[in-house]
Amino acid sequence: RYILRQSRGILAQQAIEVTPVEATLELPATAAAGSTIQVTWSGPDYDDDYIAVAEPGSEGSSHLEYTRTRAGSPLQLELPDQPGTYEVRYILRQSRGILARETIEVR
Numbered sequence: 001r002y003i004l005r006q007s008r009g010i011l012a013q014q015a016i017e018v019t020p021v022e023a024t025l026e027l028p029a030t031a032a033a034g035s036t037i038q039v040t041w042s043g044p045d046y047d048d049d050y051i052a053v054a055e056p057g058s059e060g061s062s063h064l065e066y067t068r069t070r071a072g073s074p075l076q077l078e079l080p081d082q083p084g085t086y087e088v089r090y091i092l093r094q095s096r097g098i099l100a101r102e103t104i105e106v107r
Contacts, residue, residue, distance in 0.1 A: 001013040022043070022099065022100075023090035023100040024041065024042045024090075025039060025041050025089075025090060025101070025102045026039070026041070027077075027102055029103075029105060030104065030107060031105075032106070033079065033082060033083050033106050034078075034080070035079055037079060038074045038075070038077075039051050039073075039076075040074040041074075041090060042073065043069065043090050043099055045070070047093065048068060050063075050066040050067060050068045050069060050091050050093060051066065051075060051077055051088065051090055052065065052066035052077075052091050053065050053066070053077060053086050053087070053088050053089075055086060055087070056085060056086065060091055060098045061091075061096040063091070064080050064086070065078045065079065065080065069090075082106070086103070086104050086106055087102070087103055088104055089101045
C-alpha cells in the first residue's frame with residue numbers, strides 16, 4: 001500500500017502472493033567412490049548457496065564435499081572416497097536450510 005501520512009488515505013495498493021522457495025536436483029542413482037558427478041539443479045541461486053554431498057540424517061550445515069550454485073547448472077560435484085549411501089542437497093547458505101535432497105549410492 002501507498003498511504004498518505006496526513007490523511008492516512010490509501011492512494012494505491014497491490015495484492016501479492018508469497019510462495020515458498022523451492023529447489024530440484026537431478027543426479028545419477030549410483031556412482032563410483034571418489035568420482036565426480038554432474039548435478040542438474042534449479043533453485044533460487046542466492047549468494048553462496050551450494051550443492052553438497054552429506055551423510056543421510058546429518059544437519060544442513062554438515063557436508064563432505066560441495067560446489068557453489070554460482071558454478072551454474074549442471075555443475076560438477078565430487079563424491080566421497082568411501083562407499084555408502086549419501087544425500088546430495090541444495091543448501092541455502094544463509095540459513096543452512098535444505099531445500100531439496102536426493103539419495104545416491106556410492107560404490
